[in-house]
Amino acid sequence: MRNFDLSPLYRSAIGFDRLINLIESGQNQSNGGYPPYNVELVDENKYRITIAVAGFAQSELDITAHDNLLIVRGAHAEEQTERKYLYQGIAERNFERKFQLAEHVVVRDARLENGLLYIDLERLVPEERKPRRIEILN
Incomplete structure (x- = not known):
């Protein structure tokens, strides 16, 4: 389980989109x-x-x-x-x-x-x- 679905956080966390993008980009280092x-x-x-x-x-x-x-x-x-x-x-x-x-x-x-x-x-x-x-x- 290396990837997490962070889309539910977009519904309830206002103003934290940059932090969520950082977490997602850290997962996708190719x-x-x-x-x-x-x-x-x-x-x-x-x-x-x-x-x-x-x-x-x-x-x-x-x-x-x-x-x-x-x-x-x-x-x-x-x-x-x-x-x-x-x-x-x-x-x-x-x-x-x-x-x-x-x-x-x-x-x-x-x-x-x-x-x-x-x-x-x-x-x-x-x-x-x-x-x-x-x-x-x-």
């Missing part, structure tokens, strides 16, 4: 876990996504952030010669990996080191959203 990645909590408001992109050049990677969605794509340039492998254990397929970002989370920077793509994120909560102390008047 990329089979490729490429492998880590999500790390660096600090209270800082995160790091590390994606194993061995075999991809920097020019073959594309990172896009739009509407609380981070999309990382890897596409190999077309090769002129076809290789004949005796054994192929290294995946060389193209990929697209999507990450849903919470409100106020922004991408700070990205770097490629030793076959690992590091994407640093930070939650920047506006001052009006932070808790503030209310003084009681006499």
Whole structure:
């Protein structure tokens, strides 16, 4: 029982459609876990996504952030010669990996080191959203 029918929630949960869509999209991940990645909590408001992109050049990677969605794509340039492998254990397929970002989370920077793509994120909560102390008047 891997799939759940969430349609009954649409009838009674008003304003939670985005959350339900997130749950449904999590069930429908079809990329089979490729490429492998880590999500790390660096600090209270800082995160790091590390994606194993061995075999991809920097020019073959594309990172896009739009509407609380981070999309990382890897596409190999077309090769002129076809290789004949005796054994192929290294995946060389193209990929697209999507990450849903919470409100106020922004991408700070990205770097490629030793076959690992590091994407640093930070939650920047506006001052009006932070808790503030209310003084009681006499």
